[in-house]
Each structure stands twice: as structure tokens, then as C-alpha cells.
Amino acid sequence: MTEGAQELRLIPLESIDVLNPRERDGKVFNEIVENIRNIGLKKPIKVTPRSGRDGEQRYLLICGEGRMKAFKELGQKNIPALIVSVSDEDAFIMSLAENIARRQYRPLELLTAIEMLQDHGYDKKVIASKTGLGVERVQGILVLLEHGEERLLAAVEKGKIPLSAALTIVSGGRDDKAIQQALQEAYESGQLRGKQLFEAKRIIENRYALGRTLGCNMPRKRTDVTTSSLVRSYQKEVDRQKLMVKKAEVTQHRLLFVTNALRQLFLDENFSNLLRAEGIDTLPTYLAVRVREAV
Template identity: 65%
Template sequence: MIPREGELRLIPIDAIEVLNPRERNNKIFEEIVGNIKAIGLKKPITVTSRPGPDGEERYLLVCGEGRMKAFKALGETSIPAMIVNVSDDDAFIMSLAENIARRHCRAVELLAGIQRLRDQGYDKSTIAEKTGLSTDYIQGILQLLGNKEDRLLTAVEAGKIPLYVALAINGAGNDDKAIQIALQEAYESGKLKGKQLINAKRLVEKRQALGKTLGGYRIKNKRDAGVTSSSLVRSYQREVERQKLLIKKSDFTQQKLMFVIGALRSLLAEESFSTLLRAEGLDTLPTFLAERVWPVGVST
């Protein structure tokens, strides 16, 4: 039987194909399972019908992957579903739009979705209209995608740096001076604040050392020599500062330890205090402290 548009039906879970799969946080998934187990399914999933290879009815999942997997985890074989009549491309777009609206999708999932829409021939205006994102945002993302700026893209979608700054870094290429000027201008204009500035600087250093793509290594050329040298100097200076900070922390910790040891020696010299400790069964110390409080250590 051909399902009607907008018809609510109970369909077999095994007959559903996930068009736009997502990975989920285990804790969030467990909460979905717990909610459905306690109060049932409040909102049906959405699917579109397709004929199977043997003539049996199959379905493409438009939205509700988490609910469907939770139903399956609870041992259910069927799930309530709302049937819509859309093409494969429109089903994918609807699925992507829902993920974007929820804003729980990972950066790589969102970017892969936008890239797929571009590869299918949609222009920036159409993608923006279908996903609910601004045209400027889509244009910027497509520019970074075209230049294979994986590091900048994931940083933008993770909220570590604004899109404006990512585009400025991309426009500066490998010119370290131009990049620093772009970051300075963004900071002074208020578009790059606090932690974002630190994130941007770290990102630039990784991009210069490892390249634009994640996990890749950039082949250096002569034009990179100045950038590499300045990066090494900055790395050395940061390491020196880090070592100085560690020494300060170590000295401060040692001072606190000496104070504790001195205080214990004074307290344990008081017979009344020692008697009280023995009465409470607290007359021993850990070996580390005992060896420092008494000439001959008494351990627990």
C-alpha cells in the first residue's frame, strides 16, 4: 500500500535507512533511552517511503535518528513514523536543516552537509535558504572549503574563532606578518576577544607547522623560512616562560611543605597534644612526612 502524505504509521525499524547518520554523546543517548522508556515516544520520527529491490516498502529517515536508535536499544522492532513525500536531495536537506537547528551536530557533520549541497549544484543563496544560515556565513564556509582550510573550518564551527577571523587568516596565506596584523585589527575592533585571541594564535601556529588540513604535514619551501624561524623563537620563549612558572610553583609548594613540617614538629612536641593523638589512634604519620618531622621516621 502506498502511504499517504502526512500519514502516521507504525513501521519496522529494520526497513529504515539513515540518510544522514550522526554520532552522539553516550550520555545524551542514554537520556533519550531513559525518557522514552519512562514516558514513551512524544514525537514520531519522520521518513519518506521508497520501494525496495524486491518490491517491499523501505524508508529513508529524514529526522529522528536518536529516537529510532533508542527504540531499537529498548528491544522494539517498530516505531511510529510520519510519512512525507520528498526527493532524496530534499530528504537530506531536511535532515541537515534539523541537525543545524538543534546545533548538536559536530562541526565535521555540518561542514560535510554544506559541502554536499554545494557539490550537488546548490549556490550559496539556496543553501542559506534551505539551512536557515546566513548567506554571508555560507559564502565564508564555502570559501574555506574551497581552499581546504580544515583547521580554520573546525575552529569556526567549534566557536573557537569567528568566521571573519578565519577568512582573514586564509586571505593572509602563509605570510606571518600579515596574519599578525589581521589578528591585531580583529582584536582592536572587538571582533576577537579574550580566549578567542589565544585560540587564534594557537591555531595559526598549528596551521603554519602542520598545514591547513587536519593530520597533515606541510612541505616547507623557501618562502616559509622566515615564518618557521619566528615560530621556533616564539616556541622557545613560551617554553622558557613555562619552565619559569614551574620553578615558581615548585618553590611555593616546597615553602608550604616546610611550614607544615615545622607546624607538626611544634605540635608533636606538646605532650598533651601527643596524648590526644594516641587516644584517638592518630599517633602515626605517612612515611613521607614522618621522615621529615622526626630524625628517625615513624610510618603508618
Template identity: 60%
Template structure:
């Protein structure tokens, strides 16, 4: 990226700033940003790059700091401290994506959306890895899943339901059910998938077989255009569904343990066992 070494911080009118790479943010996280700025002020300026529109008027493209920008608007401010950098539209877009991906508390789907956007703009996996700080092998695997339209597997990977290497193997098996089941069996035997994670993986594969690889479909079964909002909403719904499934499984396990314990106590009672034999119950005769 060709940025000038000399950078300047100055107050920029909010109505002159255009968000280049908008993204969704949870209400709780946004409320925290607003509260912090209201209480202690802006600790870090946003970053923008100057432009001149078709009418010759000065405007700015936002490089990073969308949450802070929105918070200032909510608080009724007219200007915001901004670091001015001189970069191209392309570099500004990349800087914005890289900043979102590099955040320690980014949501999993934001990572996928960011990589998808870079991939759609023609960047190689090696360049994407360099710009985002991710490993080349990770980016390569994610991009392969994106190219194959494996949205359900991608969501499962980023929610922690399926390891990336297992998702890659399943995607490579295509629609061959035997090959997919073999991949699951191999993952189980190697210890990659166990217990709760194995149950989640089976659920994801069942939905993939029944509803297809895409996570966003219309009522007629046709694929719809996948937006950031759609992906995030699908991910959140999937996490809620799987969480409820896990809780239900844990409850059932507890009930079964109680039943097993009760049966052991009964079978330890000699009078009970004699009564069973006396009644000639098939299970004990």
C-alpha cells in the same frame, strides 16, 4: 522538493529502514532520548521514504529521526511509527541534512559537515542557504574556507575562538605571516578580537603555521580522509585543549596579581624601601 500533499503515518519494521545520512551523537544525549521514549513514548514519528530493492522487497530510506530509530532498536522494538513521504533519493538526502543543520542543539561540527556534503554534491551557496535556512553570506564564507581546506580555521570559527570575518581574512592571507599578523592586529584594534579570544586566535594560527591548514594528518604528515567522526573528535579535542589553556592562563593571572599586590605592600613600607636602598639593589638605585 516534490513531495505529495497526502502523507501517511504507519508502523514500519525497523529492519526495513536504511539510514541515508548517519551521524555521530553523544552518549548522554542518546541516553536522554532512550529514557524519554521509555518513559513517555514516542512524541514525534520518524520520517521515511519508501523504496523497492533489487529483489523487489519493500524498504525505506530514513529522512529524519535517526536518534529515535536507534533508541527503538535499543529498547528491543520491532516497529516504529513513521511518516511516509514520497521523495527522490536526492531530496531525501537534502531533507536529512537540512533537518540536522536546523536543529537548535546541533553540534558545531555537524553544521560544517552538513554544508560540506551539500557543497560536494554540487549545490551552490545560494541553494545551500535556501535549503538550510542559513544566511547566504555565512554559507559563502564557510564554503570558501572549505574549498581552501582551512579545517583549523573552520573548527576555530565554530568553537567561537575566531570570528568568521577574521578567519576569512586570515585564509586570504595564505601563508604570508606578515599579512596574517596584520589581520590579527586589525581585528584587535577594531575590537573584534580581545583578551581570551585573541589568545586563542594566536594559538590556532601558530598550529596552522606549524602543522598546516588541515586538522587531520597522519604521523608522516600526509593528509588523511576527513570523516564526520574525525572532524567531531578533532573539534572536541581542540575545545578541551583550549579550555585547559584558558584555565592555566587564568591561574597564572591570579598568581601575578597576588605578586603585584604583595610588592605594592612592601614598597609602601618605608623600612623595607630604606633597606633596599641600603643594600644598593640595582633595581632601586
């Protein structure tokens, strides 16, 4: 993607259309306004020219929405702008690439931006420079994106598990034994410690039960429905149902154990008297009914 000749010009604020609008923090915006009020505009905005409905000159904003809004807030009519000639698609990608390093993205929003940059031809080194991330981290994120591992990606970006551990889990595929072995190796190598190990196990369980994706949080590439994809979907649902049945059986066994234990304890008159003396001799209705039935 190449940009055409660039020209610095003073253009009317009312002729600018925002290509990639976003919400911004009120405190940060007020700081922008005050900076421009006190020392002026240090860097011009960037736009690309377009023709309006009646042939009037319009511009699509590529970069500098905060500065543009600040100028409006200060009652200005015109703003210095760097004008470049690019297509609508290139303008959007330029907007994404130039703004991505200027603010703190939410985890999945950053991942979406990285995927879009890759889809439009940026390699991992360029993406790394645009996002301020290391090349190895970008490469790891791209691998997880290619495998549709949204759940693991979210955990990585929230700091719940390290990227290296997520990649280790992915390397195990759908083989439970391979994944457990990968977790063991990650633990022994120090990649997973303490809470992170338990968090990784929880994520893997959710990955089996709920899938690798996170609903509509991230864009998915459209795929055609095939016999193989239907079989995979069916198998995924079967696995989910099996996990639910297994969890239900475990819960049932635990409830039976608690019920029998309480029944034995309540047969002890001294124990019952102690509970009454402490004012803790009541049980939740459902559990009380089960205990009475057992007695």
C-alpha cells in the same frame, strides 16, 4: 530538489534500513524512550520506499533514527512513518538537512555538513535556516571552506578567534606583511583582544608550518596535479623547512644564553652554597653537561 507525495503509514520496524547512522548520547536516548513510553510518538519518522532483494518492500530512513530505536527498545513491531519518494542522493541530503539542527555537532562535523549542503545546491540562506546559524556566519564559513582554511575554521568554531578575524587573515593571502597588517587592524578595531591575538599568531605559525588543512578531518575536493600545484607544494615545503630552521636557531641561541648564564652563576661560590643549602643544586643531565663543558 522536490519531494514527491507524502503518505502517513504504519510500517514494520524490521523493514527499515538506516541511511545515515550516527552514535547518540545514552542519556538523551533514554529520555526519548521514556517520553515515547509516557506520551507516545509525537512526530512520525520519515522514510523513502525501496525494493528489497526478493522484491519485498523496504524503506530507507531519512529522519527519526532515535525514535525508531526507541520503538524497538519498547518492543514495538511497527512505527508511524511519513513516506516520501526521493532518490538515494536526495534522501541522504534530506537526512543531513533535517538532522543537522536537531543535535550539537562537533565543529568540523558541522563544517563538513555545510559544505555538503552547498555542494548539493543549497544557498547560504537555506543553509542558515537548516543549521540555525546566521546568514553572515554561513557566508563567512563558506568563504573559508572555498579557500581550504580548515585550521582557521576549526579555531573559529572552537571560539579561539572570531570569524571576522579569520576572514581578515585570509584576505592577506600568503603575504606575511599583509597578514601582520590585518592582525594589527583586527587588534585596533577590537576584533582580537588578549589571548585571542596570541592564539591568532599561533594559528598563523601553524598554518605556515603545517598547512591550512587538518589531515583527514575534513573532506577535500579532488584536484589534478599540475606544474603550478607541484611548484606550490614545493614552495610550501620550503617555507615549512625555513620556519623549522628559524625555530631551531632561536632555540639554539636561547640554550647558549642559559648555558652561559648558569656558568657565570656557578662560578660564584656563594650562589652554589645557597643552591646546595636549598637542595636545588642539580640540573637536567643534558644541561649539566653543557654547563660543565662551558666551564
